[in-house]
Amino acid sequence: MKALGLVELCYTIANGGMAVITFYLLLLGLLGTSLLAVFSWLAGWLQTSGAVMLVLLGSTIFALSPVMAGFLALFFAMSYGVQGLKKWGLPPNPTDAHEIIEKAGARDAGQVVANCGPLLAVLVGQRWLVSGQSSLAVTEASLPFLLAEVAVIAGVAADTWSSEIGVLSSKAPRSIISGRKLAPGLSGGVSLLGTMAGAGAAIIVAGLWWGGNQLFRPEATTSAFFWVPALAGFAATWIDSLLGGTVQQKYRCAICGKITEQRQHHGELTTKISGLPGFNNDTVNLLTGLLTLLLAFWLQGL
Template identity: 40%
Template sequence: MTILFYKLFLGFIVGSLIGLFSYITHLLTKSGMIAIVFVATIVCGFGSWFTWGLLILFFCSSGCIHLAKKRINMTNLDTVAEKGHTRDALQVLANSLPAIISLVLFYYTKNQLFLIGYASGIAGATADTWSSEIGILSKSAPRSIISFKPIQPGLSGGVSLLGTIASSLGSLLISVVFWLLYRPDDFSTFPQIFILIVPFICGIFNSLVDSLLGATLQAKYRCSICGQLTENKQHHFHTTQQIGGLSWLTNDWVNFFSGCLTVLFSWIILFYAQQ
């Protein structure tokens, strides 16, 4: 199959516009802007307008939530997190690559399993992002997904009622839009309900796996000045001491592995549904 040049060019142009706007509004760093151009070009080249629409919906909805928080001065709550809200290239790629891999596989195989896998990956990224962005606003302290004890807001591995609701709504948004954008006859292999249910379930699955990995394997540090737990190697301009997790497993890797497991989970569900 030949990838049409005009589709790649269109993805490059639109991705550049989105990236530039996101950079100006401090949603992306320079590297993040370059990464979003790459992602947009690939998705537009290998996908169609509706797969492109899901990606735009993910980035725009997440950006709008951040900008709304910024207007009410609520963006400084998660200072213990490894990175801030301005996403760099690693954050962009970690959230989008698993879904993109599934989309490329669909392009070459035309197996609908991979297309639904792409939607599941985007639903997962949206669910996790909404959970992090909105959950931090909860008035009650989040609780560890492992011990259920209260932990610091913004620290990976924490869950809250508000964050869980936000995660479900983010996954539902992508799933419903995906279901609405495709004609029923496009999915003769699977029951129509699978188009809606599988991405929705996988989106919530992603958020849970992300929290589990964040609570158990992601590197955690303690500040020698204030004693606060953090995901940063430095706090108060001093080197922090690692107290748990794997030193190389950053939040970006957690997001990437969660996305991969989510897409794989959707493949497994659909594979057995075909039997």
């Protein structure tokens, strides 16, 4: 398949050209992610640890693939957009989800790793396994990696929209395991509103990827450019709910009796009632991203 013209030409510079280009991309990524991190920190969307981690992971991702870094920035923009609508445009959340969700509010380093880690892993794998080619080249060898990368970004976007918008549903979510009603915000629950939001986010990311390729290299673009990341991204919301309803740790408050994901409630330690050791929300999100990658590779083999 054809490459990206002038941009791709830069990547084919011989005798160490790839390393030189990667170094300058790293510097450019460091500048861009630093600006994004500072803005996000000032806006209250990232904690200090989250901002630092975004700079570290984001600049590395940019050095490996500016295009995927752009799509990752799209994910953050979509996430911030939803948070902004919830704060200034949408009706206030009538639930007490903030007392249930393990980490509400600004994202910390663990959440940034959970969202960005799978993408970085597959980019490193692509650079290692598809040697001699840039991460921008669409070839028979690189295409599976590219679709998987877009899929994991679609997945984190879909999961974020599903969670952030789903708690606003007027109807209580249902357990993906038992079908019984759950408190809004508790992992393992699904709702029609959250499901539709997740599907919308996956379609947006996949549609932009397909549309961009259709615009710049139509001869190399197939329907798989859309349906693989769209399906895998949407499936990530169900994977996350399934893991959240089975292996994620949950606790009961000794004061009010509520089930929560927080280790403390009303200033007292809560009692663990389910889940596996070490499986908190960040662990589940990271595992969801990795499983989304595997699903994207599997879908391409159908």
